[in-house]
Amino acid sequence: MTGEPAMTECGERTTGTAVPLGEGGRTDSATETFVAHRNLLFTVAYEMLGSAADAEDVLQETWLRWAGVDLDTVGDRRAYLVRITTRQALSRLRTLGRRRESYVGPWLPEPLLTTPDVSEDVELADSVSMAMLLVLETLHPTERAVFVLREVFDLGYDEIADAVGKSPAAVRQIAHRARSHVAARRPRDVVTPAETRDALQAFQRAVETGDLQGLLDVLAPDVVLLTDGGGLKRAVPRPVAGACKVARLLAAGVVKFGAGVSVEPVQVNGWPGLLLRIDGEIDGVLAMRVETGLVTGLYFVRNPEKLSHVERETVLSR
Known part of the structure; x- marks a missing residue:
């Protein structure tokens, strides 16, 4: 679901995924946690999919699953949400791959009009650039997920392993392979x-x-x-x-x-x-x-x- 960005109490903008409110319009603990990490989750999904519309759908699916979780059993809520988002994005990415095979003409990622602070974070800006997203398209879905979570979001191998359903040792090998693949195809010059x-x-x-x-x-x-x-x-x-x-x-x-x-x-x-x-x-x-x-x-x-x-x-x- 898309729409105008929502505003948090601190005046920060969020992406447009609709999140239900608790009784009396007050957000419950699950909603507060989701809203706090929503921009991060959208970024993870977008970098994996190259599509803002599909990233929004993944966020909606993530919310539906998150809303049914017993929070007392969750130690790290951010990591848990990233894991749900990654799994949903991986499932959708495999479907999109088949859809793109019949796409008319060259396929390009869905462009975003981004806020000025994104360009100030050079690593983030590089990771969401059109050129980099096209490089990521050449990776296997699991390789793409591992690369994004490790290189962009600096998640630990154990966390990534939980998200992609692999062992930490396998994730290390996948990360090395993906890193080499991307390095051979990304621009070699550092451009400001x-x-x-x-x-x-x-x-x-x-x-x-x-x-x-x-x-x-x-x-x-x-x-x-x-x-x-x-x-x-x-x-x-x-x-x-x-x-x-x-x-x-x-x-x-x-x-x-x-x-x-x-x-x-x-x-x-x-x-x-x-x-x-x-x-x-x-x-x-x-x-x-x-x-x-x-x-x-x-x-x-x-x-x-x-x-x-x-x-x-x-x-x-x-």
Whole structure:
């Protein structure tokens, strides 16, 4: 279930999962614990699934199971909730894998408009970036769960073992294998949000003016553009590689839509990105991967079913 973020008594925003209240509108102990950890649980589910809508469904399933737990038997409530969330996300991830095999065109993660504090946590921002989520897609579901819980949330091997139904020794081996797999595919350069922002500004100026040379100056020679329309919006059916091809395609798109196009800088998955509108309506979100000052990856999501979380900020935490 989605909706406007709820507000805690301290004024902190939470994700939109509905949580029932106790008698007289007062939250009981189970609800208070769930609300306290809800942003963390959403982040765990989202990193495992790459879909905010599915992460919200997992949170609802987690709540339903948590509400029936005898709290007197739970020593560490946070760990228990993470375990439930992980198991629900793993089950859903295996189903999603089959669904994505029939997806129309390239599949991209569902983009999030994130709060400024996410970009300040470099490790968190890196873990939810579009580029990293695509790398995580190449992992086996259990490997993905182990990697996320260990590398992002720093859970102990015993805790992870309980969550994924493996022995601690097996989890150590899975973690090592997943870590090596990700290291071979993730960007090798350490890029700051400021460097990405500089590249984004140059890219935005070139896009807004249709400046072909300006695009060529900011695009890496081997840049790859992926567009996700999900069969619902027009998109390039396969990846486009090479600065010349990508620049010409982008410049042609600006000319096609003309003055009706507006481009707004936003925080997408913890990093600078662009929100594109056509005649005032959200048309898509563009995220990018930057290395050595040049754009090496462009991820353009136009599928309208994936744009509900770019109209408001989503709070992530770990």
